[in-house]
Amino acid sequence: MRAIDTLLSGDLPRSRLLALALGAILFALALAPFLFPGTRSLDVAAKVCIFIVLVASYDLLLGYTGIVSFAHTMFFGIGGYGIAIAMTRLDAGWSALAIGTAGALAVSLVLSLLVGLFSLRVKAIFFAMVTLAVASFFAILASQLSDLTGGEDGLTFKVPEFLRPGFRLLDEPVLGVVFGGKLITYYLVFTSALALFLGLLRAVNSPFGRVLLAIRENEFRAEALGYRTVVYRTLANCLSALVATLAGVLYALWLRYTGPNTTLDFAIMIDILLMVVIGGMGTMYGSILGTTLFIVAQNYLQDLMKMASGATRGIPLLPDLLHPDRWLLWLGVLFVVCVYYFPLGIVGRLRHGGARKG
Amino acid sequence: MTQPSDDQGPLPQARIDTIPLLILAGVVIVAFFLIGSASTWVTLTIAGVAMGLLIFIMASGLTLVFGLMDVMNFAHGLFIAIGAYVGVSTMKAFSSAAGSESFLENLGALAPTLLGAVVVAGLIGAFFERVIIRPVYGQHLKQILITTGGMIVAEQLIHVIWGPDLLPLPRPETLRGSFLVGDVAIEKFRLVAVVVGLSVFAAMMLVLNRTKIGLLIRAGVENKEMVEAMGYRVRRLFVWVFIVGSALAGLGGALWGMYQENVTVHIGAQMMVLIFIVIIIGGLGSVGGCFVGALLVGLVANYVGYLSPKVALGSNILLMMIVLFWRPQGLYPVNRQ
Numbered sequence: 001m002r003a004i005d006t007l008l009s010g011d012l013p014r015s016r017l018l019a020l021a022l023g024a025i026l027f028a029l030a031l032a033p034f035l036f037p038g039t040r041s042l043d044v045a046a047k048v049c050i051f052i053v054l055v056a057s058y059d060l061l062l063g064y065t066g067i068v069s070f071a072h073t074m075f076f077g078i079g080g081y082g083i084a085i086a087m088t089r090l091d092a093g094w095s096a097l098a099i100g101t102a103g104a105l106a107v108s109l110v111l112s113l114l115v116g117l118f119s120l121r122v123k124a125i126f127f128a129m130v131t132l133a134v135a136s137f138f139a140i141l142a143s144q145l146s147d148l149t150g151g152e153d154g155l156t157f158k159v160p161e162f163l164r165p166g167f168r169l170l171d172e173p174v175l176g177v178v179f180g181g182k183l184i185t186y187y188l189v190f191t192s193a194l195a196l197f198l199g200l201l202r203a204v205n206s207p208f209g210r211v212l213l214a215i216r217e218n219e220f221r222a223e224a225l226g227y228r229t230v231v232y233r234t235l236a237n238c239l240s241a242l243v244a245t246l247a248g249v250l251y252a253l254w255l256r257y258t259g260p261n262t263t264l265d266f267a268i269m270i271d272i273l274l275m276v277v278i279g280g281m282g283t284m285y286g287s288i289l290g291t292t293l294f295i296v297a298q299n300y301l302q303d304l305m306k307m308a309s310g311a312t313r314g315i316p317l318l319p320d321l322l323h324p325d326r327w328l329l330w331l332g333v334l335f336v337v338c339v340y341y342f343p344l345g346i347v348g349r350l351r352h353g354g355a356r357k358g
Numbered sequence: 359m360t361q362p363s364d365d366q367g368p369l370p371q372a373r374i375d376t377i378p379l380l381i382l383a384g385v386v387i388v389a390f391f392l393i394g395s396a397s398t399w400v401t402l403t404i405a406g407v408a409m410g411l412l413i414f415i416m417a418s419g420l421t422l423v424f425g426l427m428d429v430m431n432f433a434h435g436l437f438i439a440i441g442a443y444v445g446v447s448t449m450k451a452f453s454s455a456a457g458s459e460s461f462l463e464n465l466g467a468l469a470p471t472l473l474g475a476v477v478v479a480g481l482i483g484a485f486f487e488r489v490i491i492r493p494v495y496g497q498h499l500k501q502i503l504i505t506t507g508g509m510i511v512a513e514q515l516i517h518v519i520w521g522p523d524l525l526p527l528p529r530p531e532t533l534r535g536s537f538l539v540g541d542v543a544i545e546k547f548r549l550v551a552v553v554v555g556l557s558v559f560a561a562m563m564l565v566l567n568r569t570k571i572g573l574l575i576r577a578g579v580e581n582k583e584m585v586e587a588m589g590y591r592v593r594r595l596f597v598w599v600f601i602v603g604s605a606l607a608g609l610g611g612a613l614w615g616m617y618q619e620n621v622t623v624h625i626g627a628q629m630m631v632l633i634f635i636v637i638i639i640g641g642l643g644s645v646g647g648c649f650v651g652a653l654l655v656g657l658v659a660n661y662v663g664y665l666s667p668k669v670a671l672g673s674n675i676l677l678m679m680i681v682l683f684w685r686p687q688g689l690y691p692v693n694r695q
Contacts, residue, residue, distance in 0.1 A: 078515045118682075124498045125430040126642075129634040136631045137675040144668060266627065270510060275501060320518045329514035336507040339500060340493065 008200060009205040013014075013285060018350040022285060023250040025292050031211050033177050033186055040299075046186055048295050049193040050251045055275045056200050056287035057243035062273075063282030064204050065236045066216035070114065070125060071131035074138045075241040077263035078111070079104045082153040085148060093156035095255075104245050112241035116234035124322035154259020160240055163188070165254070189250050196243055201284050203239065206306020212236055215283075281347025289346050294331065301327045378650045378689040385654065389661040397542040402660045408548035410656025412617065416610035417633040418562060418648050421602015425579035425692055427596045429491060433509035434633065435626025437604040439516060440482055441475035441508045441611025442621040446451055446525045448474040451497025455529040464530035472554075472612055479608020480601050509626070516623050524622045527615040551613055557605065559649060566645060568664025575599060579643050579692060635674045639681045641688025650689055651681075 005012065013019040017252040028035060032045035054076055061067045082104025083097055090096035117129040144147045149155065159181075161167060167181035179184065203209055214222040215229050223229050252258045269295065279290020302324040321329070338345055344352075386403060420434045430565040449456055450470040456467035491510045494500040529547050536545040566572035577638045578585045578592045586592050614629065636655050640647025658677050664672035681689060 062499075066499055068499060125424075125502065126638070128432075128502050129430070129638060132676060133631055133635055133638075133675055137672050140671040144671065272508070273503070273506060274510075277507075323518070325522065326514055326518060329511060329518070332507055332510035332514060336490075336504060336511065339503045339507060 008273065009198075009202045011205045011284070012202055013351075015350045017286060018347060020033075021350075022288060025288055029190060030085055032190075033183055037177065042182070042186060044295060044299050045162075046189050046254045047251075049189050049320055050247050050254065050293055051275065051291045051295060052273075052288050053193045053196045053200075053250070054099050054244055054247040055272055055279070055291045056197055057240045057247065058272050058283055059276050059279075059281060059284060059287050060200060060212075060236055061238045062218060062241075062276055063213045063280075063286070064209060065233055067233060067237065068128040069131045069237070069240075070128060070242070070266075071135040071138075072244055073264055073266070073269045074135045075108045075112065075244035076228075076248040076251070076268070077142065077258075079245035079250075080252035080258035080263045081142065081149055081155070081248075082107070082245070082253050083249050084150075084157050087159070088155055088156035092160060094160050097160060101246070101249050104249065105242055108241045108245040109238055112238045113234065114235040117230075135269070136266070138261060139266075142264055144259050150259070152260060154257060154262070156257045159185070159253060159256055185254060189254055192246070192250055196246060197284070197288075200243060204284060208232070208235070213282075234323060274331055276345075277338050278331070278345055280347030281343065283344060283347040283351075286345050286347040293346070297327060297331060301330075322357070373689065375546070378647070382650055385657055387616075387659075389657070391664060393661070393662055397540070398664065400542045401544065402664055403545055403657065404552070406550055406660035407653060408497065408551040408555070408617075408656070409660065410653035411559070412547040412551050412610055412614055413629075413632060413636055413656060414649050414652035415555055415558050415613070416607045416629060417636045417652060418558075418645055419599070419606045420633060421527050421640065421643055421648045422575065422579070422599050422639040422645060423596070423603050424597055424637070426575060426582070426592065426657055427495065428493070428498075429501060429596075430498070430505075430506040430615070431491065432605055432630070433490070433512065434603075435628075436509050436512045437483060437607035437626075438611035438614065438629050439621075439623060439626035441479045441608030442518060442527065442615035442625050443520050443525075444475045444478045445471050445612035445615050446520070446527050446621055449527060459531060461532045464532045468533070468550075475608040475612035476605045479611070480605035483601045483604025483607075484597070486604070487597055491600070512667075513623055513626070520623075522603040522623065524620050527619060527621050529616050529619065547617060551617065554609075556611060558609075562645065563652035571595070581645040617651070632674065635678045637688075639678055639688055641685075641694035643690055644688065644690040647688055647690035 013022055015055065029045055029049055033042060036042070043223060053073070059067055059070075059074050061072075079101070083100035086096045086100025086103065115134060119127045129168065137274055140291025143152050145151075146153075154274070158164070160269065162181065163185045164181045167184075168179070169184065170179040173179070183185070204212070209231050211222065211227050215232060219229055222232075248263060251262065255262060275290035275294045276287065277290070278293065279288070305322050305324045305327060309319045311320060312318045320326070389402070390396075390399050393402065416434075416438055417544060420431060424430050452467035452470060455463045458464060486508065491501070494504050513573045524655065533550060536543045538544075564572075566576060574590055574592075574595055578595060579592075582592050599627055611625065611629075615625065632655065636651040637648055638651075639654065640649070640651030655674050655677065658673050659670060662673040669676075685691065
């Protein structure tokens, strides 16, 4: 029990249902290759792992510090492009991977520092607008510098031998699962995501995290207590950017591809916002629930809606509203409802219910 | 002794800051020497002014809404998209008049198209203000989130109503093509954009500077509490500013759709970035700044697009950076108490 407490930095789920849901998700992700065989479901599992990290790092900004940034996908993209460029220019080995990651981290650090120092002094709205502009500029840049980034087509690259799908660790499948590069990559993604998530949990429960919360609640008072709020905000912005960059590295490594549509698209930014808010702002666990719910919905809700749309044929407008491509409409409605009525999202609901019983 | 008398002369006037205007003129002149060809320069300048005025129409409402109530509407692009889509439908309904060779009949198609866009966008703006924005006054974080959420839902609803495909929005017959003045080619539709844009700007300036409502709006931007203390309801005023701002965005959207001759659901989100840049450059809350900023963005985009197409798409961001390094609050900072 104490070990778990240390591992979770003292921030326990504090709700039986929440703990159950988190345990189930952890179990499913840890054993995904064995529980859900098939390429599509493993893709979904890997995407969930990576986006949990990405969303959690965004929550550090939005939920804990109270800053809205629209440039989070930019840092995600820098990670992806960092290793994609290193892998295509250098030998596709571990050293290229390390160089690409280090380079991407450095670029992200400098950029997030610049953006932070430039615009975090002023109002939240101003920061949101500036980051939106900078992110769209970066997306244009990535598609224009086609010599370096591959333009709209993106970059497909080779990964180290060990991680390639063709690589075999064991000749025979065990329990119907091939022990090869794909499996190794999945577990690399899974353990990195887990470690990064626990690291973020550590950060928000440290004295540093408390100051961030204080700034969110009352910036003036935090400043009066002697904390340089600009410094803390900038640090939070940099930390969040660095973690997003690492998530981008993992995503590129999993897809063996980086392009504007997988990393820099504004639609991904919207997805991240939805995941954070639906899961619960200011609760790291919210990112797990929000991401899982969202990505599973993205991949499987459409099948359900196809059935519903077919069943309501003949009624005006309803089949159009239930059209499989309209899944985002319903999540958008859920998002708006969450912001109004459940500011702490699903996690807040679960914790609140649990507290009343206990 | 201290009673004011009538013969004290005119009230002291605030001096107009002319430096941003000089910069605007400077950009136009420098571009002339960089481009080198007079006819190209005229064409580009007219294109830039037309684009700038269209952006101004769309952005002016947003900056006023922010100035008056400290509300930043991230879903402003929605009204642009609605204006454009209503324009598509109306233009289709009046397609016979739009296809005719007579300019008057073309106007008979253009007028209802623009009017429809204005009315529908205004109505939806009223609804949006009531349902989405009113519950989150004064909470910036929630405003950003909720308006972004409203944008997502609305974009999806546009998909439901008009479908996901790119729709054509043809210009009326006599407004296609261009005039030739000497060896200068001037696209006809750009002139329409300039005329409409200047009329909107003139009307807005008249209302803001010559009417009581305008006086209240300007006073409200500078000091809301004081205006309320005088017994005026700034909030009611704000609702109307919001509606008019949305309607103008709708008008701008319909014109922009015709400018590009087609409409996709992303038109709003694409314009949003440009509009944010413009109102940041101009100074949040300042209509005059918004006007100068929009012209600056339009002109620079066209000049740079001709001189070095690779940089063109990023030129606006660079422009914003330069302006903010010089004046961190924008060209015309709004003094707030």
